[in-house]
Amino acid sequence: MGIKLSRYNLEVPDDGGVFLFNTYRGTSVRLSAEQMALMKEVAGRMGADGADAGEWSAVVGFLVENGFAVPGDADELAMAVEKYDTTVSDASSLSLVIAPSLKCNMKCYYCYEDKSSEGALDAEDLDSLLAFISSRLTANGTLGITWFGGEPLLSKPFITRAADEIRRICDAMGVRYAFRMVSNGYFLDAATAAELAACGITSVQVTFDGSRQEHNRVRRSSLDHRPGEPSFDRIVENIRSASRHLRILVRVNVSRINIDQVDTLLEQLAAAQLQDHISNVYFYPVFNFNVSDESTNYVPKEKIHFTMTDFARMERNLIDMATGRGFKVFVPLIFEAGYLGCYASVSNGFVIDHRGRILKCDHELGGGGAAQTTIRDFTGIEDDDELRKWSAKRPESNPSCRDCVFLPLCYAHCPHSNLALPDQPPRCPSYKYNWKDVFPIYLRDRTPA
Incomplete structure (x- = not known):
């Protein structure tokens, strides 16, 4: 079976070195260019043939333990989606x-x-x-x-x-x-x-x-x-x-x-x-x-x-x-591991407005919105069309999200904007476009050398 490098690895340049950051696990490590090249070489050797790690067992163990490498037959998209489903349904x-x-x-x-x-x-x-x-x-x-x-x-x-x-x-x-x-x-x-x-x-x-x-x-x-x-x-x-x-x-x-x-x-x-x-x-x-x-x-x-x-x-x-x-x-x-991008995606996440209405998103405040019910006559959250439209929002449904290395970080980002404009491209967060510039700022304070 062997191992392979994760599809959710990012190589973030930093002053002659590089951060290896895994968007699925949230793990990171700072490496020199030579160390990064060695990791790729070792992972390649442990590829489809499943060769014994031998003298590189410590390197392989580090890669696998921190999610930078996964079993060769791992379906990482399915893993990311399962993580999403588990978290949003956590009551x-x-x-x-x-x-x-x-x-x-x-x-x-x-x-x-x-x-x-x-x-x-x-x-x-x-x-x-x-x-x-x-x-x-x-x-x-x-x-x-x-x-x-x-x-x-x-x-x-x-x-x-x-x-x-x-x-x-x-x-x-x-x-x-x-x-x-x-x-x-x-x-x-x-x-x-x-x-x-x-x-x-x-x-x-x-x-x-x-x-x-x-x-x-x-x-x-x-x-x-x-x-x-x-x-x-x-x-x-x-x-x-x-x-x-x-x-x-x-x-x-x-x-x-x-x-x-x-x-x-x-x-x-x-x-x-x-x-x-x-x-x-x-x-x-x-x-x-x-x-x-x-x-x-x-x-x-x-x-x-x-x-x-x-x-x-x-x-x-x-x-x-x-x-x-x-x-x-x-x-x-x-x-932070387990972050889903927005509380509105979570089944047990709600907005309570000034009239006691129970909504899903603060962008519905002061508008017509579509309340589940109100706290004043609350008997339970019904599985109606209004609630289902939020739960039906699938982060992997758009091809550009499904194939994106940032999927496990933002899960299609703002659900309200994607529901409001379903035929438009997803409105991605800023780091989608500037991660090489901004991620080193955050990673320097949290990453072991």
Whole structure:
């Protein structure tokens, strides 16, 4: 039978050497060019004839143990698909995005949510929320909750009370939990951060939209008593004080409008000495999405949005800007074994909106959507057409995904975009186009020599 090198190996160049990275197992090792050549030679000798490893047994053992080599008759595509199916059907892990309200104190031009949508989860909904969560938890399993919005801190009393109650349920069932929040940071003062930490929330993502000038133009206050008030300096100071209680992750939204200001933003954050207050920085392109006009979704506007390939060409430079200013960059979850690219793919992953509807994706917030049911009249998740459209999304169904070395990392990436535009090519992540440039940054910190 012999062995063969895995189809999911990537050779990532790095300063005269190379990282061997396996996208299926998530394993990596840094080798010299000579060591890489030796590994290929040894694997070739152990090929179809199945010759005895002899003096190279240690090398062969290392290759097989770490997934860089597999049995000669292994069907690796089937293995990757089986891994996907096993993970998406794992009922022991519950992933939730909860948006208690879509109200927000900002009015960003690119926001896809309908903030005029009325309703909010309140004290009367708490028992329903707890009952739903309890029904989907497994003893000794895991629970991950992202508190979302709108601006979730406008619903702080509900969130803190709900988080405390959810923790009690988890503790009673032996469930490991992780709570995080996505916030614009405007209300994230020291006292609020302490409240969030006290109820089990450990991290908050805060977004900037370019330098102080551009951020203040985009993220302008919509509060009646503070119309158009700048937010940049207040958020910077909040990050400084909140970081004593929470991990702060900063996302920088990138568009054609603000790309020339990103380095100025990082300079301003560095001048505020936030390097030790921000746990990680990452960059992401603003994309075209609107719940009220589905015909334009995911189609870039020429003067505003970058295509993912355009963004990919700039990403390494953006990362270098951040590290050059002393900030740590976020290591993508793709390097964690078992990552599937999106919680919406997982059978036990849901979004709960401001009206108590149970959805599959946060891109459905504020739109018509198609709820499974609501927490207010929940009796169970039905296997209906709406649920089946998500489970029927097969990562291997598109030939370009099926044959891609990145299949075990992204599994066709964003399921919502692929469902919305089924006849279009998959919208691949940026690393599909720039992995030789960006992967060494992440692999250097996690790979044995």
